[in-house]
Amino acid sequence: MDKRVEVLVIGGGPGGTPAAMALAQGGKRVLLVEAAAGLGGTCLFEGCIPSKILHETARRLREITQAGEFGIHLPHPLVQLDWRHLQARKRALLQRRATAAQQRASRLKNLELQFGQARLLGARRAEVVSHSGERIEVEFDTCILATGSIPNPLPVRGADLPQVSSSDRILDAPCVPERLVVIGGGPIGIEMAQMFHALGSDVSVMQRGPRILPGVDEELAVMLQQHLITQGIKLYLDCRVRRICHTGQGVFVQYDMEDGCDQIYATDVLAAVGRRPNLEGLGLENTTVAYSGRGIQVDETLQTTEPGIYAVGDVTGPPMFAHWATAQGLALAAHLLGREAPSFPRPEQVTAVIFSTPELMTAGLSESGAREAGFEVGVARYDFSQDARAQIGGYDNGLLKIFYDCSTLKVLGVQALVANAASLAGEAALLIRSGTTLGAVAEGIHPHPTLSESSVSAARGVLMEHPHQCL
Numbered sequence: 001m002d003k004r005v006e007v008l009v010i011g012g013g014p015g016g017t018p019a020a021m022a023l024a025q026g027g028k029r030v031l032l033v034e035a036a037a038g039l040g041g042t043c044l045f046e047g048c049i050p051s052k053i054l055h056e057t058a059r060r061l062r063e064i065t066q067a068g069e070f071g072i073h074l075p076h077p078l079v080q081l082d083w084r085h086l087q088a089r090k091r092a093l094l095q096r097r098a099t100a101a102q103q104r105a106s107r108l109k110n111l112e113l114q115f116g117q118a119r120l121l122g123a124r125r126a127e128v129v130s131h132s133g134e135r136i137e138v139e140f141d142t143c144i145l146a147t148g149s150i151p152n153p154l155p156v157r158g159a160d161l162p163q164v165s166s167s168d169r170i171l172d173a174p175c176v177p178e179r180l181v182v183i184g185g186g187p188i189g190i191e192m193a194q195m196f197h198a199l200g201s202d203v204s205v206m207q208r209g210p211r212i213l214p215g216v217d218e219e220l221a222v223m224l225q226q227h228l229i230t231q232g233i234k235l236y237l238d239c240r241v242r243r244i245c246h247t248g249q250g251v252f253v254q255y256d257m258e259d260g261c262d263q264i265y266a267t268d269v270l271a272a273v274g275r276r277p278n279l280e281g282l283g284l285e286n287t288t289v290a291y292s293g294r295g296i297q298v299d300e301t302l303q304t305t306e307p308g309i310y311a312v313g314d315v316t317g318p319p320m321f322a323h324w325a326t327a328q329g330l331a332l333a334a335h336l337l338g339r340e341a342p343s344f345p346r347p348e349q350v351t352a353v354i355f356s357t358p359e360l361m362t363a364g365l366s367e368s369g370a371r372e373a374g375f376e377v378g379v380a381r382y383d384f385s386q387d388a389r390a391q392i393g394g395y396d397n398g399l400l401k402i403f404y405d406c407s408t409l410k411v412l413g414v415q416a417l418v419a420n421a422a423s424l425a426g427e428a429a430l431l432i433r434s435g436t437t438l439g440a441v442a443e444g445i446h447p448h449p450t451l452s453e454s455s456v457s458a459a460r461g462v463l464m465e466h467p468h469q470c471l
């Protein structure tokens with residue numbers, strides 16, 4: 001045996017890295033193995049960060065084109081996007097963050113970092129092949145699998161054409177796509193569609209189901225659809241892509257809809273049809289770890305069916321978010337360090353932001369999810385058309401909904417569609433985590449004029465209509 005460690009962590013993304021660091025800080029001897037060239041995972045190199053860097057430029061460009069509404073007259077045709085500069089800015093920021101992550105890890109004397117591919121050989125053994133081809137065997141007491149997820153393949157003929165990209169590849173495209181077809185109306189598809197549209201692409205979205213964002217409150221998703229259409233994005237619902245055919249410089253995307261079949265021309269196609277757990281080459285067959293297409297099976301302490309082997313983040317299946325992976329990783333580290341009652345994240349507490357335009361924030365249970373969980377659900381609403389901050393900002397077409405338990409008035413979930421909805425997510429997460437009641441929300445004193453007043457007004461609205469419900 002070449003090496004013996006207390007904990008082997010496989011995967012240096014937002015799940016594995018914080019877990020490895022917390023364990024090393026707590027005194028465990030840890031080996032963290034990462035297959036890419038730097039720490040940060042999908043989030044840093046292909047997901048959250050690069051997509052939001054492009055999104056930020058798209059947002060600023062959109063603001064410039066809307067400046068006239070605010071009394072600012074700009075020489076429109078002179079506003080140009082410098083895609084190469086944007087790509088260089090993106091690379092520099094990613095590099096800066098990757099270097100900082102590596103420096104933080106290297107300061108921990110109990111943490112050894114190895115870049116290479118890890119594979120389980122048994123319940124307590126793994127091999128690591130470094131990027132230079134050197135192979136070592138590692139014995140461990142505990143292993144954490146944090147290998148993340150990869151894009152689902154697009155199951156149609158022509159998906160392998162060079163014009164068809166997944167989300168990671170399109171973020172590095174050599175230029176802004178001229179005519180982009182996005183296949184998939186989930187969070188990644190919608191974010192990318194609006195972002196590339198603002199950057200200058202002609203965009204069409206094809207969604208198999210009757211509406212976009214199936215996991216989100218229907219009323220808010222339908223409102224967002226209307227925004228997409230108003231912005232000039234073509235939306236094809238109940239649309240099944242049949243085939244992609246090469247033609248000249250681009251492709252034809254052939255599709256079926258209720259009223260027949262047709263095709264549209266595209267220079268680029270983005271396949272955004274979900275992600276699946278990354279189990280490839282992990283050696284699970286050498287263990288008793290149970291898994292399916294949805295991910296590695298774990299119990300409430302994130303232990304797999306093989307005692308001593310745990311899993312965190314995307315590899316355990318949905319929800320697939322960076323902050324979720326980190327919360328799992330840190331809770332697991334606390335558990336393995338023997339800390340008392342570590343707080344493992346529970347699905348009813350999940351918070352997310354879809355960086356659409358306007359942004360869509362979700363926290364806790366949806367209305368239908370709460371009903372399925374057996375609650376009698378009340379809904380407190382706030383329409384941003386009456387909101388001072390939203391009116392000032394010129395984005396007053398939005399809605400906030402608070403879902404609460406009618407018997408206790410506890411907040412179960414919050415969803416909002418409005419520009420900058422992300423700024424509401426932190427408070428919403430705390431309301432749910434702490435079991436706050438509508439009465440307490442209504443007593444909150446939030447600064448004026450800010451979007452944060454919306455939850456207070458929504459709660460007051462319910463309590464004024466039903467004063468006897470004040471708890």
Ligand SMILES: Cc1cc2nc3c(=O)[nH]c(=O)nc-3n(C[C@H](O)[C@H](O)[C@H](O)COP(=O)(O)OP(=O)(O)OC[C@H]3O[C@@H](n4cnc5c(N)ncnc54)[C@H](O)[C@@H]3O)c2cc1C
Binds near residue numbers: 323
């Ligand atoms: C386009 C896009 C946008 C996104 N935007 C957001 C967002 O705004 N907010 C948000 O919360 N989430 C977002 N996500 C999701 C987020 O990126 C993931 O949920 C998060 O990265 C999961 O973290 P993880 O640690 O589980 O896995 P990952 O980040 O995927 O990290 C897994 C790591 O394991 C490594 N690895 C895999 N196999 C091995 C092996 N055998 N040996 C060694 N190393 C291995 C990989 O190289 C990788 O670095 C986005 C995703 C995409 C694709």
